Amino acid sequence: MKIKTAEFVISNTDIKRCPTDQIPEYAFIGRSNVGKSSLINMLVNQNKLAKTSGRPGKTQLINHFKINDEWFLVDLPGYGYAQVSKSKRKVFQEFITEYFLKREQLVCTFLLVDSRHEPQKVDLEFMRFLGEHEIPFMLVFTKSDKLKPGAIHKNLKIFEKKMLEAGWGAIPRAFVTSATGKDGKDELLEYIGELNTM
Ligand code: GDP
Incomplete structure (x- = not known):
């Protein structure tokens, strides 16, 4: 799929205020600092559509971007950042949970994990939440x-083993x-293009 247009639409913490267009939607989520903003900007050929920063935990909103006037890319807050206060984390969890449980346009979630690390407890917990609610997700390393090809393969195997141990x-x-x-x-992008035609 070629990216022709990528526009910011709205940021909020309230699913009722998310766009009402009935077009396919794909959510991107992962631990803070996993490289989510950089990945989104790379996908849509822009430097600053999603904010990248060395300061983790900054994006705390549901951000909708409309791509090619055909689908939404949704940038969700990073999770697992210790320096966000407990009360704030609880609020995130509530609106993120609501988003996943109620957003009917959501076709697939891309769960980002750092290629260098084993799955962390928060990642496994989040996957469990998605699994329990039958929310489809794919992994994005x-x-x-930062790794040699052999090391990436080895880490994917470790990741797979940990997921199997966790009951997948x-x-x-x-x-x-x-x-x-x-x-x-x-x-x-090709994969999203395929899902868009289904
Ligand atoms: P976010 O918090 O998940 O949105 O992460 P960012 O996209 O802001 O990236 C966090 C840090 O990782 C920044 O310092 C980025 O420059 C760096 N980073 C992100 N993606 C990559 C990548 O593919 N390769 C390398 N080497 N660094 C990356």
Whole structure:
């Protein structure tokens, strides 16, 4: 899929105020600092559509971007950032939970994980939440340029093992990406393009 247009539409914490267009929607989520903003900007060929920063935990809103006038890319807040106060985290959890449970346009969620790390407790908890509610998700391994190809493969295997130990029967499709090297971009966009036609 070629990206022709990518526009910011609205940011909020209230699902009732999310766009009402009946077009397919794809959510991007992961731990703070996983490289989500960089990945989104890489996917849509822009430097600043999603904000990137060295300061984790900054984006705390549901951000809707309309792509090619055909689908929404949704940038959700990063989770698992210790320096966000407990009360604020609870509010996030509530509106993120509501988003996942009520957003009918949501076709698929892309769960971002850092290629260098094993799945963390918060990642496994979040996957469990998605699984329990039958919300489809795919894995996106980020920052692959920081590892040698052999090491990435080894880490994917460890990830798979941990998911199986956590009770998953199989692991979802996984994309290996690097925002720096633009790796995985075509595969991800092609996949979204396929889902859009279903
Ligand atoms: P977010 O908090 O998940 O949105 O993460 P950001 O996109 O802001 O990235 C967090 C940090 O990781 C920044 O310093 C980025 O420059 C860096 N980063 C993000 N993606 C990549 C990548 O693919 N490769 C490398 N080497 N660094 C990355």
